[in-house]
Amino acid sequence: MANLRGGDLSRLRQLNSLSAIRELRRDGPLTLSALADRTGLSRPSTKEVVDELAELGWVEEVPPSPGTMGRPARRYRFRADNGFLAGVDIGAHNVRAALSDLDGRVLAETRQPVEPGTPAEQRLAAIERAVEGCLAMSGKTAADLWTVAVGTTGVLTPEGVVRYSAGIPDWSGFDLGERMRAMFPCEVLLENDSRLAALAELRRGVARGSRDVVFLHVARRMGAGLIIDGKVHRGHGAAAGEIVMLPEARWFDAPEHLNSCEVVPEGTPAEDAAGFTLAAARAGDPVALAAVHRYADDLAVGTAAMVLLLDPEIVVLGGGFSRSADVLLTPLRDRLARVCIRMPEVRASTLGGECVVLGAIEYAADHLDRQLFTPDSGPELPVPLPAGR
Amino acid sequence: MANLRGGDLSRLRQLNSLSAIRELRRDGPLTLSALADRTGLSRPSTKEVVDELAELGWVEEVPPSPGTMGRPARRYRFRADNGFLAGVDIGAHNVRAALSDLDGRVLAETRQPVEPGTPAEQRLAAIERAVEGCLAMSGKTAADLWTVAVGTTGVLTPEGVVRYSAGIPDWSGFDLGERMRAMFPCEVLLENDSRLAALAELRRGVARGSRDVVFLHVARRMGAGLIIDGKVHRGHGAAAGEIVMLPEARWFDAPEHLNSCEVVPEGTPAEDAAGFTLAAARAGDPVALAAVHRYADDLAVGTAAMVLLLDPEIVVLGGGFSRSADVLLTPLRDRLARVCIRMPEVRASTLGGECVVLGAIEYAADHLDRQLFTPDSGPELPVPLPAGR
DNA sequence: TCTACTTTCGAAGGAGCCCTTCATTAGTAG
DNA sequence: CTACTAATGAAGGGCTCCTTCGAAAGTAGA
Known part of the structure; x- marks a missing residue:
């Protein structure tokens, strides 16, 4: 209008x-x-x-x-090859990057392993390596980049400062926006990783064609991303989707049911524990199944809050645990059906680990679209083509 | 786009x-x-x-x-007087109507008392009387109406059938849309009352200028209406905002704290009980204050879920109990501040009982705007003026 | 190889919408 | 009554789009 x-x-x-x-x-x-x-x-x-x-x-x-x-x-x-877009996913254990043309066609992807405890400066270096790797693989340079979209775990301020991050200890308070803008000679967008994953599902995943989507990031840390009316919902302070912070929603401690199950062998690293429980449940182990059901109970509470509030067409189960969707989906659906007024579709993500990076690419492409197609802002059509060409 | x-x-x-x-x-x-x-x-x-x-x-x-x-x-x-818009509020105890010109300027308002147990047919008759009253007061006829927007308690389907209503027993399953379309010779829009109240707050109330708003309908029955990105959020099945259905959100039974407080005199009608408790709390009665605080505790849980999920700019406290906002706002704010990542403004509605009707008028006016200003749908500009003129 | 057919190309002529310019007009101020 | 101000209305010109038409460049079939 x-x-x-x-x-x-x-x-x-x-x-x-x-x-x-x-x-x-x-x-x-x-x-x-x-x-x-x-x-x-x-x-x-x-x-x-x-x-x-x-x-x-x-x-x-x-x-x-x-x-x-x-x-x-x-x-x-x-000419989609007039310029290029980069997507970055800053996770606790991996930094991923992808390069695409202006149509969002992915040309290269890279991954740099990091640790939750990796210092922020080293994490930044990994980001730079990841993007440089994509550029090198495609024979491009940073000057060819029009937009870089960055997704990270944790809650950002609208300006791009990390407000809070459970997954990366020294990330809180870090001015990610400033550092990213210094690193890349082009426009930089920042977003929460769950929101970008939700966008990826909307455009390339199981949520295609929907207007209202709830994306569940189900892994060792829980998160959620909302698509409302076809757009990523950020909220006024860029803090939307953080239902995990509400004790009554029972999300925060939910993964403990899987981590502390007795089917997990002694001495298993914390990040692998849940995998054992889920595998055992799939094999029919009754103790593991009980743990998975307790987990689904808790998962369903926060999810039901989202479904009742937003009445989405579809709930997408993503994140690391979504590989075990076969044992999670049915109990989750059962529990949702008990309280929801209108039951949404509940489906597992099929995009895998590249989800956030793909979402970042889509986010960057959307930004270009907005610039092009919003008449009263952004570049008028005779837009100066970037220096690269 | x-x-x-x-x-x-x-x-x-x-x-x-x-x-x-x-x-x-x-x-x-x-x-x-x-x-x-x-x-x-x-x-x-x-x-x-x-x-x-x-x-x-x-x-x-x-x-x-x-x-x-x-x-x-x-x-x-x-020429805003080319046509007229009507807004209707179907409540358990009142049916209200208002008439406005195309700019939303209200010309007349009426109210018809009903009971929760009033049969659906009699309720329909009250609706017709309420609208006819407005038309008569303004010297108009039904032919002058361009759009009627109807808000009702309860959950509607997208087609306008009452899916569920806690406040009006025989309302569930009623095909309100069909009956309203038969009653008025113009376009009829149907919505949930809390959503329309939220819209009224956005346009004429304390939420003016905000993009994301959570409206709390706080009364003997709880409800919520969401404004997201400046628009009323309906959800895919028109069932958004129904957090009251989630037991863990503690909304459903919350009003009981006020109804069953011992400061309420014996034999008080159920609909007046809470008023006594709130009045006593304002006067400083410790027992009543404790009840109000228990109420605020519960109210805050569901509200926190909404705030954490949506990160709104403002939470508006509306509904019958909002007259007692002075004793409710502070405890509500305190409890929200404990869990919310970013604390929104929390303010009381100032619109009073006409809130839903005004929201309906705004909704009808929006509809006209959409028709006018959405180039690819709705009337092309040489629009045939309605028969009335 | 030649002819018939199909679809696109490119140029010409015309209509609608908007702009700038300028003399004219209808008020107020002194 | 005169000077000043701001809007009016008409004229002339440019840009963008449309329709129409003969010419061109392929394929299909004899």
């Missing part, structure tokens, strides 16, 4: 140009006629728009597709 | 016409020059747009304002 303004004729041209860009981005190379159909413009006008976009570098002609009737149509594509 | 499309020149005119309508609606009568400034158009173009709108009946010339320098400027206003 607010982005609806009239203006002079150049504005109409701008709208039509953006319309053309959007269609070309969405559906790959298109002929002029196809593009004219989609934009609603006449063919001659479409031609003019495309010529202008080609001159600006946004669009490029590709060879006509052979084997069609009639005179071969010229085809055009969006 | 989706409502951003180019098109031919008439589309530009449409955008500029809508822009003019919006400015005229927002800021009352405007001169041509003032309107040109706001829309960004030149004066001659603005004139043409306004002439067209005047011909269609959307806009009307008013006498120039005297006492200005220079040649007097012609002034125009949006």
Whole structure:
């Protein structure tokens, strides 16, 4: 509503140009006629728009597709390789990065192992290595980056300072935003990792096509990310989704049921304990099953709070434990069905460990979209192409 | 983003016409020059747009304002009296209605007392009387209505069937949507009452200017309404906000602390009991204060779940008990501060009993806005004026 | 190889919308 | 009554889009 303004004729041209860009981005190379159909413009006008976009570098002609009737149509594509996006996932045990083109097609991925106790400065170095690795693998440089989106465990302030992090001890109070902006010569976006994972599920995972999604990050630490009305919900202080902090929601201590189960062998490292319990439950061990059910009981309380409040279409079970979704989903569904007014779909994530990185890429791509398609802010269409080209 | 499309020149005119309508609606009568400034158009173009709108009946010339320098400027206003909106609040004890013009200015309000046990058919008759009363008071007829927005206690399906209602026994399963559409010869919108109250607070109450709002309906029955990103959040099945159904959130039985306090005189009707406790607490009675604190304890649990999940700017305390906000706000704030990561503002509603009706009016006005300002749906600008005129 | 058919291309002519400019008009101030 | 102010209304011009048409560049079939 607010982005609806009239203006002079150049504005109409701008709208039509953006319309053309959007269609070309969405559906790959298109002929002029196809593009004219989609934009609603006449063919001659479409031609003019495309010529202008080609001159600006946004669009490029590709060879006509052979084997069609009639005179071969010229085809055009969006130059998604004009710039590149990076996604970063700062976890307690891994730092991951991915590089994509402007359409979000992933070109490279890297992983740098770290420890929860790794000092912040070394963690920063790992971030830089992870991104540099992606750039090197793809033959790009930092100058080719348009946007870097960073996801991290913990709660951030809107400005990008780590407000609180249970998973990384010396992360709290760290001004991640400042350091990331110093590290990359382009725009930097910061978000909570669960929210980015939720976005990844919305765009590339099991939540595709939904408007309202609850994403459960189910692992040694619990978290949640919300998609509301198709958008990541941050909250006014960027602290949304932290139901784990409410004792009555029974999330904080829930993983203990799995960690302290007696099927876990003596001397198992803390991070592996839950895996034993889940594996034993899958094999039918009654003690392990009981622990898993106690876990599901607690998981369901906080989840039910979210479902009752938001009435989402789908609840996505993600995070490390989602590999054991087969033993978790049924008890979780049972318990939710008891209290929920309208039972949502409950499904396990299929994206795996790259979830957050993919979400970061999507987040960066969204940012570009917003810049392009929000008329009253961001770059006007004759946008100066970044230095890299 | 989706409502951003180019098109031919008439589309530009449409955008500029809508822009003019919006400015005229927002800021009352405007001169041509003032309107040109706001829309960004030149004066001659603005004139043409306004002439067209005047011909269609959307806009009307008013006498120039005297006492200005220079040649007097012609002034125009949006004809908000082209059509009318009605808001209805179906409660357990009252049916309220209000009538407003297209700008949401309230012209008349009525109230019809009912009982929780009033049969559905009689409740419907009360609704009709309430609306007819408003129309009669304003000298209008049902044909003048463009939109009726109805708020009711209970959970609705997206189609308008009452899914569940704790406050009105025979309301469950009732096809309210069908009956309302049969009653009024115009568009009918249905919503939950707490959500409409939240909208009223957002537009006319203490939550003005916020993007994310949690509205607490605090009365003999508890409810909640959420505003997310400036919009009423319904959820996929129109069942959002029903945290009261979760036992762990401790909302369902919370009012019992106030009802069963020993300061309540014997034989007090159930609906008045809590009032005694709250009054006694305000007077300093220690027993009543203890009951109020137990109540606040429970209220805070469900509220904290909402605040942690959504991180709103403001929590609005509304509903019948909000008259006693002076004894409730402080304990509620204290308890929230203990668990919340970022403490929101917590304030009492100031709108009183008309809250839901006003929210319904706003909801109907929003609907009109959406129709007008969403280019790809709703009436194109040369909209046929309704039969009434 | 040639012809018929299909589809696109490119140019020309025309209409709609907006802009700027400027002389004119209708008030107020002194 | 005159000077000043600000809006009015008409004229002329530019940009963007549309429709229409003959020409062009392929495929399919004889």
